[in-house]
Amino acid sequence: MNIWKVFKAVFSAFIGVQSEKNRLEDFQANSPIPFILVGILMVLIFIFSLVYLVNFMVYLM
Amino acid sequence: MKERSCSSAVLIILAALWSVSAQADWALNMTEGVTEVSRSIYSLHMQIFWICVVIAIAVFSVMFWSIIHHRKSVGAKAEQFHENTTVELIWTIVPVLILVAMAVPATTTLIEMYDTSDSDVDIQVTGYQWKWQYQYLGEDLSFFSNLSTNPDEINNKVEKNKNYLLEVDEPLVVPIGKKIRFLVTSNDVIHSWWVPAFAVKRDAIPGFINESWTRIDEVGTYRGQCAELCGKDHGFMPIVVQAVTDEDYALWLTEKKASIAAEVAAAARVWSLEELMVRGEQVYQKNCAACHQVGGQGISPMFPALKASAIATQAEQRDAHIKIVLEGRAGTAMQAYGAQLSAVELAAVITYERNAWGNDTGDIITPQSIQSMLKSK
């Protein structure tokens, strides 16, 4: 279960679209812990990218 | 039989609704308002509204079409497809694009709303439990704005007027065309100062100051209400703003300051019992009747009675009576009116409370005796 697959799975969860095939693959993983950690990491990335975007918009206008 | 009675019942309800709706005033939509900000908010509102209507029509038409055609009773055979990521991607990406398109004008409007720089008039708006105080910074002018709807209208004894619950005794007067900056704060709990026509809504937080601004384009009277639950009379502390031309505004300012000066000067002269009683009843009606009731019987236990009460009849309680009216009682709805009413009003209302409803103590509280205990502002 390489890290890249976990990132792909969490990203598709954020978008809310996932194919049956990928889901079966993702569920081969034996524990949900990496998914949760990567999920939290991606939420932080989501927050900081939004903060950056907001500062950029304020600077722009 | 069951179907026929059911349909006639529906007809009767529809007829009743129709008659009620015929002469009703069906305001359906948000006001466009009289400021640039309120108009841009109105356009944002209509844009997102029409986007939602279009998506709703698309989704529901597919759904109802499928409800009609894919029914078992018409012999529809159920297919077994249960996945199509491309379709799902499309109906996820498209809403995101629509929202991004909406976010741009929303951002410009929001940034415009937060730009309170170089204002011409600064007004401090302070929320009290159940009234507003307006202070014109730099003009040394401040007054209170109370609900002025007749209690008989509220208790359905008298016909309700057009501006029922949206009328005050002292409206806020502002010039048109000028940038007006509101500094909103509160004296007790959280209120929210809202005038729909300006699209200005700012929460009043005790201990903190929030700012907002507006520039009004048209002369007129604009009404609003408190928009944050603040206790018993949350629905009874309206906001009335009169937008006038520059000349009228300057005129009003001088005339208003003169009337306040006259009020202070009036404290110097000698007031007779009758004069104090007349003025006292007006002040009582506006500030005290809401809790202590018009007849002075109050509502136990929260609002104690004044009629035939020890504090309002016994001579040795006279100073305690004055102290409680001036300093209020912390943690209860009884406010410190010393900071809110003039010396004449305070003297008059205390005299009224000590002589009305059969209390007849004959005491006269003079404005001079109150003046020394008051704030200098």
Add this chain to the structure above:
Amino acid sequence: MTSAVDHHHGPATGMTRWLFTTNHKDIGSMYLIFSLLMFFIGGSMALIIRMELVEPGLQVVQPEFFNQMTTMHGLIMVFGAVMPAFVGLANWMVPLMIGAPDMALPRLNNFSFWLLPFAFFMLLSTLVMDGGAPDFGWTFYAPLSTTYAPPSVTFFIFAIHLAGVSSILGAINVIVTIMNMRAPSMSYMKMPLFVWTWLITAFLLVAVMPVLAGTVTMMLTDIHFGTSFFDAGGGGDPVLFQHLFWFFGHPEVYIMILPAFGIISQIVPTFSRKPLFGYASMVYATSSIALLSFTVWAHHMFTVGIPLVGELFFMYATMLISVPTGVKVFNWVATMFRGSMTFETPMLFAIAFIVLFTIGGFSGLMLAISPADFQYHDTYFVVAHFHYVLVPGAVFSIMAAAYYWMPKWTGNMYDEYLGKCHFWCSFVGLNLTFFPMHFVGLAGMPRRIPDYSIQFADFNLVSSLGGFLFGFSQLIFVLVVVKCVKGGKKAEAVVWEGAEGLEWQVPSPAPYHTFETPPEVK
């Protein structure tokens, strides 16, 4: 509710059965009956509110009692009717759906139920206390709920503590049951969506209920022990309270809607005779909500004065995370598409959920636009929004679940005609009540006011009529439940043609003990 198959002791008899039961079916029934009782108590308060708002002027109640009614209506409906109903459905159906004999912690299950009656008895007893019941809104903002609160606020705080502990214990029970007690062949990949959404809801509960408990504890110390978390005078900040409350509040609204997503995803495929469209997307979208819902709380506070940068952040975040969950509505429509549908009562409620919840979702989208929210905030437009999301959302999905699984619980079919009467009366009543609130809100009528200016009179009259129609039509539901429990056409094991799921492998009524030996999932 017993059956011959049950080889060892059946339920005890009399009161002790219900007091000391550790059986997930009994506890589930108790949760559901308690929730129905609370639904009627909260509903009667709503009727008092609508009675006062029939026409301008004060006719029925004084303003302070009106504020008590709005506050108690909100608290009882959220914490007393909707959440216990979902916990009751979880107690009944999760063990059956994953092939477990019972919940993982049966005694804890009993304890977390029996906390609720005491919590809500304490909350309701505040109505007769000196100074009246809490009158500061179900969102109980400081300082109105701390320095200016009636003395009964302390009992309100303890009631929230008790109800919170009950929810947390229930959530822990659900998580342990789902993760540890699934039948060996019931892998995560085959779990029904109701179980998935409840797993995510349970994680949300474990994450946010303690924060609410912390917030009310801070209120307690502010009121009694001289701290000033929320009192500006002592260095605190009333806006801090709003941040803390809505940090709990927004995940809470997902707690109240995710189980509904699960129920609708069970019902629509059954009556369309077609598998759920995009099961994987639904599972992934609901699980991402567990984390994303923590990033948007301040869209409830757009007018409180957060700086421009913060306001833009929360607007963008709210818009973005509303898409993954919002578009799940299209999955249900795609499930119905080209199915072969029949429209029994559960399906009617499910379709009404899809249509009306989407309208609530759209008004939510309008509210997300921060500048426009300056005109919507704290008006009846917001009241219309959250009632369209909660009444057809949570309440209709609970009703749909009840009609869908009642034959399995009682062994008898419910009265279909009465079911349809209940649906159509509720549907008409609901729309008559809440749709006019959009217009009144846009026209400028603030929230939580006992009396209003005459230009709002006509729509409020329609709302009140609708409110009474909706309120009294719930009595039909009671009639349906009582008739169904007492008797009626016998229900077979697979009540609905082609319904999938382990719960349909046990006979109807479901025996007192089921799945003693784990079933085989094909």
Add this chain to the structure above:
Amino acid sequence: MKSNRKLILQLCGATLGMFLFGFALVPLYDVFCDITGLNGKLELVAKKSTGVIDTSRAIKVQFIANTNESMPWDFVAKDVEMTVHPGENARADFFVQNLTNEQMVGQAIVSVSPSIGAKYFHKTQCFCFDRQVLNAKQAQDVSVLFSLDTDLPESVKKITLSYTFFDITDLQPVAAN
């Protein structure tokens, strides 16, 4: 059946963790306020100004004096409005008087508008740093020494400071002074 003990302990740990996290949000909120100048909360510590005065810009500074819950203190800002150059040291005077016949303790709370300005408003000395104890009828002149940071954003041309006196007589035990 797998033993549930480990999972239950983890969940109880998570619950306790989130309960403490609720309380941790309070200091986190203050840190967040300092960074972004959220709702104009000011740092309550004295800061020396850098001595560099930017005479090219003149900022209008307004002062508002409030008493919370109509606290029976007369509290007036003597300098309602003044013009200050960023970096320049300035002083604003207030008059406060206890109108009652008992000793009272007040605490002044400061709030700045626009909230971006909070980060750039440095107070070298202020009566809001500590509690004000006033005996019956006692009057007092109090003041605040402040300076505006030179890198105050260009958009800010006018700053308003609101001082609100809170009655904390029963909140704090009065020190024997």
